Amino acid sequence: MSYRLLSMALLSWPVAAQAETEQLPLLSLLTGLLLLSFIYMIKLKFDLHKLNKQQQKQQANPLGFYSLHDDISGFPNKFFLQQQLDELLKRAPQQQFSLLLIKISQFEQINQLLGHSNSNLILAQIAQRINQQLKDTPEALTFEFRQQLPIRLCHLGGVDFAVWLDSTEQQHLAEYVADNLEKNVPEPMIVHGCAVDYQLHSGIANYPEHGTLLSELSERAYLALQHHSWLQGQSQVFSPRMLNYSSDKLTLMAELRQAIADNQLALYVQPQIDMKSRQVLAGEVFVRWRHPSRGLMAPSSFLALAEQTGVIYPLTQWVVREAVAMIATLEQAGLNSKIAVNISSKDLLQDELVDSLEFLFEKHKVKPALLMLEIKEGALSEAPDKALATIQRLHRLGVELALDDFGTGLSSLAYLRRLPIQYVKVDCSFINDLHKSDMHSAITGAIIDMARNLDLGVIAEGVEEVEVEQKLLRMGCTRGQGFLYSRPFELSGFAVWLKQWQQQPKGPTAP
Structure with a gap:
């Protein structure tokens, strides 16, 4: 008997059985039940055989379920x-x-x-x-x-x-x-x-x-x-x-974020000197990275990339926190010196920059005028209105402002009169060969004259020789920074260095 006929018998049997049950002897009823069980066994065996065939077909098919779905x-x-x-x-x-x-x-x-x-x-x-x-x-x-x-x-x-x-x-x-x-x-x-x-x-x-x-x-x-x-x-x-951006650069920036949290960074400082009185006026800080496998890394190795990739602001936040804390330390020791920090154009576009500085000054009981922020000329080329608004807020807060690397770009010239800055900083590329190049001498002289006419101070960076210092003084520039006075050293030693400097004779070289 085929499976189909058995199925039909299975479906019709209960109806027929219901009509005749009372007349069937017990043996006939048991025979019917045994037949029904036999039919179910055949059906189960057929279904298992069919399922096994489907699984074999699916496993043989390269486009089966398991080849098109993840096994986890x-x-x-x-x-x-x-x-x-x-x-x-x-x-x-x-x-x-x-x-x-x-x-x-x-x-x-x-x-x-x-x-x-x-x-x-x-x-x-x-x-x-x-x-x-x-x-x-x-x-x-x-x-x-x-x-x-x-x-x-x-x-x-x-x-x-x-x-x-x-x-x-x-x-x-x-x-x-x-x-x-x-x-x-x-x-x-x-x-x-x-x-x-x-x-x-x-x-x-x-x-x-x-x-x-x-x-x-x-x-x-x-x-x-x-x-x-x-x-x-x-x-x-x-x-x-x-x-x-190579994978190595991306990895480096990810490591830099972690380095900020893991205290792998260090600040170095280089003094700014009044070239007439020999008084220390400020110290500019530079960040170094003690990388666990690459060693001590200079700013040139990672700062530009940090600015391009958006990592610069958390880095600047860390530097400013350390700088303000050092100002408080110097004041507690009875030492008078400002701290100068370079900030990026990206930093000027951060709405919370001024608020975070205000919080730090209040926390450490520090006067805002003891912090100098050095801003690159290029900072004004990106979103100039917003950058200018931030600079004006910083000025109202009382922070001292300097335009860094002045003379290397033209973007800020149109804004110079509008900027609430106190200093311009002459790039070291002009200062190094000041006494050897008539062109560098003419450019430096023009910058100093323009700054004086605008009632701005001038800071010369890269002063390495006495001849350069003396020529700057004759030009009217009295504030200098460079190897002639000190190479950069760890910020943690700035207080000791200041005390030693104050005890030295008023000469051109530093301890």
Whole structure:
């Protein structure tokens, strides 16, 4: 008897049996039950055989479930994404799309603390959270449905995930989705009584603007992710300028952020001297980095990169905190000297700069006039109105201001009369050969004359020889800084140095 006939018998038997049950003897009833059991056994054996055939077929098929899904999270993998994109881009080659790359950070610590089995469980749960957050984003590519929930997350492997978005109608959709995921998904997870913290970082590459191949878009989205996670304030979206930063540079900037927290930085100071009275007027500070593997690094090794990548402001905050604390230390020791700090154009664009300085002065009971901020000429070329507004606020606070490296650029000349500065600083490139070059001498003389006419003081940096000092004095410049007086030394020794300097005869050289 075929399976179909047996099934029909199975379906019709209870109805017929109900009508005749009362007339059937007990033996007939038992025979019917045995027949029914036999039919069910045949059906079960058939179903198992069919399921086994399906599994064998699926395992033999290179596009089966396990080859298209991650074995840890169960979510579609990179091959599934590639398969879907091949079909999608054939249908809609002119549409705008975005690849959103998502990375779980701090996962190595989870692995170390909880082991692989527990961390795999957490990884799968985080993936579920991300996908749940995407349920109201119909622009995201849907791979499949599970229990009526759309699966819109792709697991690329490890702790990397991806979402493919149709951004034709909303240009910045991927950024909105990325911000939403970074903000709302990371909530502590409780495992064996421990709260596990993690963060999400994201990077975005747009099709076809940043590439037309998945591999190319993935590389550029990952580069954007690195910038966004390592360099705070950077957008998640790929930009061609990111290609200029090597992995080594990005790593260095990430290490610099950590160096600030780990006290790997040190301040050195170089005195500024009144060349007539030999009195110490101020000390300019320079930051050095005691890198654990690269050794002592000079500012030229990392400051420009820090400014380009947005790390400069936390660095400036640290320098200013140390400088104001040193001013307080000098005052407590009965020593009188200002501290000069270089600040970046990026610093002038920070709204909280003035407020943070005001807090430091109040905390250490320090007069604002004892801090000098040296500003580069180029600081006025980027957002000049905002930079000027910050400079004016600093002036009203009482901070002394100097225009650094004056004469090397032209951007500030138009603003010079409007700037509430007290000093201009002549670049050392003019001072070094002042007594050897008529051109340098003429330029330096012109700067000094212009500054005097504007009622500004002049600071000459790079004074290394007595002949240069004497020529500057004849030109009308009385404030100098350079090796003639002292090489830079650690700021912690500034108080001792000042005491020794005051006890020396009034000569041209320092102790």
